[in-house]
Amino acid sequence: MAASSLNHGQKQPTNMEEFMEGIWKQNPTFVMVLGMCPTLAVTVSAMNAISMGLATTFVLVASALLVSLVRNIVPSQVRIAAYILIIATFVTVVDYAIQAISLAVYDALGAFIQLIVVNCIILGRAEAHAAKNPPTRAAINAVGMGIGFTIGLFALGSVREILGAGKLFGIALFGPDFQPWVVMVLPPGGFFVLASWLLLFNWLDSRKAAKAQTEEGRIHA
Amino acid sequence: MSEATLQPATPSAAMIRTLGILSTICGVLIVSAYQITLEPVAANKKIALERAVFKVIPGAHSVKEFDATSAGIQPAGAIVPEGAVKFYAAYDQAGALKGIAAEGAGKGYADTVRVMYAYDPARQVITGIGVVSMRETPGIGDKITTDPAFLKNFVALDVKLAADLKALANAVKTVKHGSKQNAWEIDAISGATVTSKAVGKGINASAQKLLPLLVPHLDKLQGGK
Amino acid sequence: MKTTMTPGIELRTSPHVVKGNSVERIMFHVVLALLPIAAFSVWQYGVSALTSLVTITLVCIGSERLFNRLSGQPSTLSDWSATITGLLLALSLPPAFPLWMGAVAGFVAIALGKALFGGIGYNVMNPALVGRAFVQAAFPVAITTWIPAFSPNRFSEFAPTTFTAPLMMPPDISVWAKQALDGFTGATPLAIWKFDNVLATPADFLSGSVTASTGETSAILILLCGMYLAARKFLDWRIPVAILGSAALTALVFQAIDPNRYPDPLFVLLSGGLMLGAVFMATDMATSPVTPKGVWIYGALIGVVTVMIRYFGGLTEGVMYAILIANALAPLIDQVTQPRVFGQVKAAKEKKA
Numbered sequence: 001m002a003a004s005s006l007n008h009g010q011k012q013p014t015n016m017e018e019f020m021e022g023i024w025k026q027n028p029t030f031v032m033v034l035g036m037c038p039t040l041a042v043t044v045s046a047m048n049a050i051s052m053g054l055a056t057t058f059v060l061v062a063s064a065l066l067v068s069l070v071r072n073i074v075p076s077q078v079r080i081a082a083y084i085l086i087i088a089t090f091v092t093v094v095d096y097a098i099q100a101i102s103l104a105v106y107d108a109l110g111a112f113i114q115l116i117v118v119n120c121i122i123l124g125r126a127e128a129h130a131a132k133n134p135p136t137r138a139a140i141n142a143v144g145m146g147i148g149f150t151i152g153l154f155a156l157g158s159v160r161e162i163l164g165a166g167k168l169f170g171i172a173l174f175g176p177d178f179q180p181w182v183v184m185v186l187p188p189g190g191f192f193v194l195a196s197w198l199l200l201f202n203w204l205d206s207r208k209a210a211k212a213q214t215e216e217g218r219i220h221a
Numbered sequence: 222m223s224e225a226t227l228q229p230a231t232p233s234a235a236m237i238r239t240l241g242i243l244s245t246i247c248g249v250l251i252v253s254a255y256q257i258t259l260e261p262v263a264a265n266k267k268i269a270l271e272r273a274v275f276k277v278i279p280g281a282h283s284v285k286e287f288d289a290t291s292a293g294i295q296p297a298g299a300i301v302p303e304g305a306v307k308f309y310a311a312y313d314q315a316g317a318l319k320g321i322a323a324e325g326a327g328k329g330y331a332d333t334v335r336v337m338y339a340y341d342p343a344r345q346v347i348t349g350i351g352v353v354s355m356r357e358t359p360g361i362g363d364k365i366t367t368d369p370a371f372l373k374n375f376v377a378l379d380v381k382l383a384a385d386l387k388a389l390a391n392a393v394k395t396v397k398h399g400s401k402q403n404a405w406e407i408d409a410i411s412g413a414t415v416t417s418k419a420v421g422k423g424i425n426a427s428a429q430k431l432l433p434l435l436v437p438h439l440d441k442l443q444g445g446k
Numbered sequence: 447m448k449t450t451m452t453p454g455i456e457l458r459t460s461p462h463v464v465k466g467n468s469v470e471r472i473m474f475h476v477v478l479a480l481l482p483i484a485a486f487s488v489w490q491y492g493v494s495a496l497t498s499l500v501t502i503t504l505v506c507i508g509s510e511r512l513f514n515r516l517s518g519q520p521s522t523l524s525d526w527s528a529t530i531t532g533l534l535l536a537l538s539l540p541p542a543f544p545l546w547m548g549a550v551a552g553f554v555a556i557a558l559g560k561a562l563f564g565g566i567g568y569n570v571m572n573p574a575l576v577g578r579a580f581v582q583a584a585f586p587v588a589i590t591t592w593i594p595a596f597s598p599n600r601f602s603e604f605a606p607t608t609f610t611a612p613l614m615m616p617p618d619i620s621v622w623a624k625q626a627l628d629g630f631t632g633a634t635p636l637a638i639w640k641f642d643n644v645l646a647t648p649a650d651f652l653s654g655s656v657t658a659s660t661g662e663t664s665a666i667l668i669l670l671c672g673m674y675l676a677a678r679k680f681l682d683w684r685i686p687v688a689i690l691g692s693a694a695l696t697a698l699v700f701q702a703i704d705p706n707r708y709p710d711p712l713f714v715l716l717s718g719g720l721m722l723g724a725v726f727m728a729t730d731m732a733t734s735p736v737t738p739k740g741v742w743i744y745g746a747l748i749g750v751v752t753v754m755i756r757y758f759g760g761l762t763e764g765v766m767y768a769i770l771i772a773n774a775l776a777p778l779i780d781q782v783t784q785p786r787v788f789g790q791v792k793a794a795k796e797k798k799a
Binding site: 166174177178179181182183184186188192 | 547580
């Protein structure tokens, strides 16, 4: 509610801005560094990463929509319980759906599908955004967040699969003699790759900031 | 927090009502998702099971699931009897028993290694294994699925029952690389001893439990088309 | 950079002429001390070891220069630290380690082990070992593929794995190695002990004819070079003494418990990378404690952990992880072993008074 008044104080963001927020400015993986548990655990391959990303996006969008729809009738005292109930419902739905679509993907993702319930991105978005915005805006924002999260997972999953197995989406890139970097499919590999991406983004960011500053200085001069 | 101060007294009934309605909606959603996916999930599981069994019993055409208990064996139903050991009977095209498959699990280097093994009742040997799930180190532990010398252990691994049919005559045991002497021993992969041992332990534990229950009733499985 | 640790205070009349040990000077002498070891390994393993040493050192120097430039700092190549990292890394890897993997190790050593922390003196762990730990986890097979020492063609023929194409798997060398030296088993003495319970004799170690990493076979040479550095106060003699002492003591205790299962202390001291690690890697000034008591604790910890990993771990060698663990603990060790400032009374006594 503090955040909402802040939102209303400024001018309403356009739909495009709403959508882009999760993809770039507030990217859950690279900027907010949220939801690290699935980010590090299931990204051993690009396919796993995309599946996890899509599952999370579904839960994110569906729960944002429902939370936004009921935002005016849920008393604030019980809102957390209500949100978690909604999120858990959609996680169960997506759990069954993945089993129906592909057992291989279900086995690869393991317990991390059920753990979407406690992914802080989802409750965070429900509380900070969906509960204060009409359904369309909430859904658009959630789609952006979901895609941003999927991009983050894919960035890790693709690098780890390429180095760890010499493949992308299961297709061999370097022929049969490729030497897999075993560490990349082990937990430390997840940390290495995540750290490298964060390093890259922060470096680009600081360079941009430095450039902007020198330019500003020039203008003022 | 402004809302809370503006309406200090939300009646308890309102809170319970809201949560109640929400729970009902969520319940309906969950149950309908379950109902819709029930059939495809069952079909998927059947395909996955058949694939796993056919891999260890080549030439099999159909698979049936059974539970073995101290009271005998019966087709697996919705209720699993207490102390039951699950196994799968594989039949060829003509409906004759081709072999029996069961799952064993042992603690590996990273996580539990689950293997499916094929049991040939006529010769009382294990004739093949396949990995159901594992998280062993790629390039080291996962050699259990590729190392030809290791897989040779399971061409005819002896799991004969002792005379009283209560346990295996010789426990299946993983031995150090290059020191296999008996038909019931598994020659470990050098450098992947922990994973090799997990396979041996898993098979031993499962066979010790399953075979004494299964062997006296083998005739019931014949021609079980 | 914490500069030299000259213990004690000298009281003299004037003139006070003190020629301090600069970082550059210490590091330069460490390089000098490493050269005989490198030369011996080239004599043992021939051109494969030479190419490996040169390549990895050049990659380390190149990476150092790159990160200097990226961070806009002046070049730090002249302090010789990157050269030492490169040499140590190459000496701790198998002589026929594929060059591209060596290059990865060198880059990771400088990037992850050093540049990320802010360069020389700020790194928490020994950069060479960080690089080695990375390739140990990434390429577990290649890093345990050994070639025989003193094979007759070693100066004219490269090991088949040396020039493996980048990103590709090195070829299987068991046939080549057997033909290069008859009866070669391709396992280190530690592995032979662990899996077959056969002990190599001290004579095997002293002649350098055992299977090992590039710079790990010449225990005597390493000790001599270490003594030179210690005599000139370029390294803290207490660290290697504490490491070797505690390792020997731990081994002795275990041998007393079960002489059939555990090897004698001499085997523990001479095998694997313990000597090289104790003398050259654990003594890195930036990553070891500075307090007198702390140095002993640090060294003892490395010795004990090494033996524990060797005896009870999944790996055959534990020096690398032992040193990395102790490196990480060094700041903590420093903190709890701060010597009392002269004239300060212990807090407990103060209360009583």
